[in-house]
Amino acid sequence: MTISSSARAKLPRLRDKTITLAHGSGGQAMQDLIAALFVSQFEGQLPTALEDQARIPLAELTAQGDRLAFTTDSYVVDPLFFPGGDIGSLAVNGTVNDLAVSGAVPRYLTCAMILEEGLPIDVLKQVVASMVTAAQQAGVKIVTGDTKVVPRGGADKLFINTAGVGVMRRGVTPAAVHIQPGDAVLVNGPIGNHGATILVAREQFALETEIHSDCQPLNGLVDAIVTACPAVRAMRDATRGGLATVLNEFAESAQVGIRLIEDDLPVDEAVRGLCELLGLDPLYLANEGKLVVVVPPDQADTVLAAMQTHPAGVHSRVIGHVIDGQRVALKTGFGTDRILDRLVGDQLPRIC
Amino acid sequence: MTISSSARAKLPRLRDKTITLAHGSGGQAMQDLIAALFVSQFEGQLPTALEDQARIPLAELTAQGDRLAFTTDSYVVDPLFFPGGDIGSLAVNGTVNDLAVSGAVPRYLTCAMILEEGLPIDVLKQVVASMVTAAQQAGVKIVTGDTKVVPRGGADKLFINTAGVGVMRRGVTPAAVHIQPGDAVLVNGPIGNHGATILVAREQFALETEIHSDCQPLNGLVDAIVTACPAVRAMRDATRGGLATVLNEFAESAQVGIRLIEDDLPVDEAVRGLCELLGLDPLYLANEGKLVVVVPPDQADTVLAAMQTHPAGVHSRVIGHVIDGQRVALKTGFGTDRILDRLVGDQLPRIC
Numbered sequence: 001m002t003i004s005s006s007a008r009a010k011l012p013r014l015r016d017k018t019i020t021l022a023h024g025s026g027g028q029a030m031q032d033l034i035a036a037l038f039v040s041q042f043e044g045q046l047p048t049a050l051e052d053q054a055r056i057p058l059a060e061l062t063a064q065g066d067r068l069a070f071t072t073d074s075y076v077v078d079p080l081f082f083p084g085g086d087i088g089s090l091a092v093n094g095t096v097n098d099l100a101v102s103g104a105v106p107r108y109l110t111c112a113m114i115l116e117e118g119l120p121i122d123v124l125k126q127v128v129a130s131m132v133t134a135a136q137q138a139g140v141k142i143v144t145g146d147t148k149v150v151p152r153g154g155a156d157k158l159f160i161n162t163a164g165v166g167v168m169r170r171g172v173t174p175a176a177v178h179i180q181p182g183d184a185v186l187v188n189g190p191i192g193n194h195g196a197t198i199l200v201a202r203e204q205f206a207l208e209t210e211i212h213s214d215c216q217p218l219n220g221l222v223d224a225i226v227t228a229c230p231a232v233r234a235m236r237d238a239t240r241g242g243l244a245t246v247l248n249e250f251a252e253s254a255q256v257g258i259r260l261i262e263d264d265l266p267v268d269e270a271v272r273g274l275c276e277l278l279g280l281d282p283l284y285l286a287n288e289g290k291l292v293v294v295v296p297p298d299q300a301d302t303v304l305a306a307m308q309t310h311p312a313g314v315h316s317r318v319i320g321h322v323i324d325g326q327r328v329a330l331k332t333g334f335g336t337d338r339i340l341d342r343l344v345g346d347q348l349p350r351i352c
Numbered sequence: 353m354t355i356s357s358s359a360r361a362k363l364p365r366l367r368d369k370t371i372t373l374a375h376g377s378g379g380q381a382m383q384d385l386i387a388a389l390f391v392s393q394f395e396g397q398l399p400t401a402l403e404d405q406a407r408i409p410l411a412e413l414t415a416q417g418d419r420l421a422f423t424t425d426s427y428v429v430d431p432l433f434f435p436g437g438d439i440g441s442l443a444v445n446g447t448v449n450d451l452a453v454s455g456a457v458p459r460y461l462t463c464a465m466i467l468e469e470g471l472p473i474d475v476l477k478q479v480v481a482s483m484v485t486a487a488q489q490a491g492v493k494i495v496t497g498d499t500k501v502v503p504r505g506g507a508d509k510l511f512i513n514t515a516g517v518g519v520m521r522r523g524v525t526p527a528a529v530h531i532q533p534g535d536a537v538l539v540n541g542p543i544g545n546h547g548a549t550i551l552v553a554r555e556q557f558a559l560e561t562e563i564h565s566d567c568q569p570l571n572g573l574v575d576a577i578v579t580a581c582p583a584v585r586a587m588r589d590a591t592r593g594g595l596a597t598v599l600n601e602f603a604e605s606a607q608v609g610i611r612l613i614e615d616d617l618p619v620d621e622a623v624r625g626l627c628e629l630l631g632l633d634p635l636y637l638a639n640e641g642k643l644v645v646v647v648p649p650d651q652a653d654t655v656l657a658a659m660q661t662h663p664a665g666v667h668s669r670v671i672g673h674v675i676d677g678q679r680v681a682l683k684t685g686f687g688t689d690r691i692l693d694r695l696v697g698d699q700l701p702r703i704c
Contacts, residue, residue: 026593026638027695052588053423053454055520058414068413068420071405072462072515073498076506102405114466134414146425146513151701154508160462163515165426168407188660236404283611286378314702343379349503 019119026147046260054143065167069104072163078350082201084213088130095164096138100219101235103174104166112146112161139218176253178233183322184300186293189315195285211270216289221312228306233294244283244340246329257325262332286351376501376633406495417519421456425514430702434553436564445517448490452571453587456518458509464498464513490569528605530585535674536652538645541667542618547637563622568641580658585646596692598634599680609677614684638703665679
């Protein structure tokens with residue numbers, strides 16, 4: 001995303017209504033697109049001397065912690081816009097959350113777009129605006145990027161990759177391998193909303209629901225958690241594959257079992273109803289603003305209280321405990337145990 | 353790219369022959385794919401405790417310099433394999449080079465793949481193997497990643513995003529704005545080979561040529577340059593849009609003119625022949641292993657000598673000088689000046 005000063009000077013000027021191959025050529029049209037769309041909107045985020053790389057003083061990072069966290073995710077969600085968010089807010093929050101659950105303070109993001117020829121420029125504008133808002137809310141900066149255009153049919157509308165760096169606080173090292181029998185398992189609110197939203201938004205069903213995505217940044221909530229409990233064992237955001245997948249990953253990594261109490265699982269009524277109608281399990285539906293936290297048993301109350309004071313954690317609950325064994329099980333309302341296996345096959349493609 | 357220890361234990365086992373939607377679901381099939389393909393091949397590159405983020409000690413970085421360089425690029429090249437490289441080597445070298453030309457030592461890369469349902473697993477294996485080899489050659493590590501699958505027709509085969517971090521050496525800050533009239537402009541060898549290779553590889557022409565891509569890492573060459581001349585004004589790799597585009601970016605950023613001498617431009621005979629046949633200009637053809645270097649006039653000989661001692665710079669040349677004005681011009685063999693404008697429109701889509 002190299003912008004010349006003269007390109008900056010002539011902002012905003014973009015006569016095209018749709019993306020053409022020239023917008024990915026490296027030439028004048030690409031400069032104009034980047035200037036009009038990205039530079040004007042990311043104003044104040046991008047460094048002043050634009051080169052192909054962001055340049056970040058290491059002293060600024062070492063003041064905040066002792067390790068760099070580095071992550072990446074591509075976003076291919078279909079449709080691009082859905083109740084509660086869009087591919088832009090998803091791309092920012094998803095990567096912010098990947099950094100946050102490592103115990104890091106998310107700091108800087110990249111933004112790489114693959115655009116399909118023919119994409120309306122107005123769609124792109126809306127997505128970029130959404131990224132800017134999401135970045136501001138999460139307190140991160142988008143500092144560099146890339147734009148590629150593929151001919152019509154070579155991609156579906158718009159894909160975004162965001163990579164992110166953050167700083168891990170000294171003494172805070174959550175990791176699945178630290179989980180021990182006896183630990184408490186918490187979640188910050190109702191599960192399955194993002195997956196249910198995308199399902200409905202696909203318009204494969206003539207359903208009217210109130211469901212909207214839980215897409216939100218979790219770094220503020222993580223601040224509250226690690227302040228209350230620096231010895232937090234593990235955190236992970238429950239995205240693709242849902243809560244059950246994260247718990248299976250935890251169980252396998254730490255060689256433990258996990259037992260959930262079905263009655264303690266927060267699921268919104270509308271999501272529960274949709275799942276019953278379609279034969280889906282909210283435990284396997286994607287979330288985009290939910291994290292699973294594992295803490296030592298004597299810290300559970302403190303952490304729960306800290307989570308509930310944060311807007312993103314008002315509906316937090318203890319949902320189960322770590323046990324000996326190697327399976328994830330759900331104690332049902334009838335008192336029986338149901339094994340929660342890993343997801344086999346796909347529940348829903350292009351969920352994020 | 354979260355891998356459980358049990359998934360690690362059962363490497364390699366992958367019965368599927370093609371990519372299915374389940375490989376992007378977050379469930380068991382995705383774990384198996386990641387374990388069999390990425391973990392087994394990136395062995396020794398990935399950190400041992402696999403979480404969704406790489407965790408890098410900041411002390412390791414501050415020992416090497418004072419600023420973090422951070423960059424991203426998506427790769428959508430078509431075809432995936434071409435003489436001299438493939439999308440995998442391109443994705444590693446492209447991002448390594450973006451970091452290197454900032455004066456940084458490239459260190460860590462991410463790898464995010466968007467796969468089309470139906471992609472042969474063998475193709476993916478070959479691309480991953482190529483990334484591993486390229487990373488080893490460049491001395492960087494691929495430390496985290498992401499895999500998304502879109503339904504057939506939602507993307508064309510395989511797209512890769514690599515983001516990268518590197519460490520900028522103390523006292524070395526190349527930037528286009530530093531360029532001044534009088535400075536010398538150098539390039540490390542023949543131009544246009546990558547673009548010409550992709551053109552021929554598209555099989556739109558029944559041509560037999562010896563042309564192959566110049567896809568290569570440039571960080572070793574940059575080491576030689578900044579050691580010889582820490583005050584290097586600017587460096588940039590001449591990818592999309594070719595040499596002419598980089599020079600136009602330089603001219604606009606620094607508000608200077610640049611004058612090239614046509615007879616001093618290195619162009620391979622085969623590339624020149626292809627360009628004459630098709631009416632193309634090698635100055636606008638993409639490169640994937642060529643950088644433009646601008647240095648103070650009294651440093652030109654020293655830098656040229658340093659470049660020529662490195663394998664990636666054997667054919668380096670001084671190709672022109674910075675002048676007053678604001679245009680990039682080429683002094684032709686006939687003694688006339690030809691203006692090299694920015695590329696308008698696209699010369700070739702999906703070149704990288």
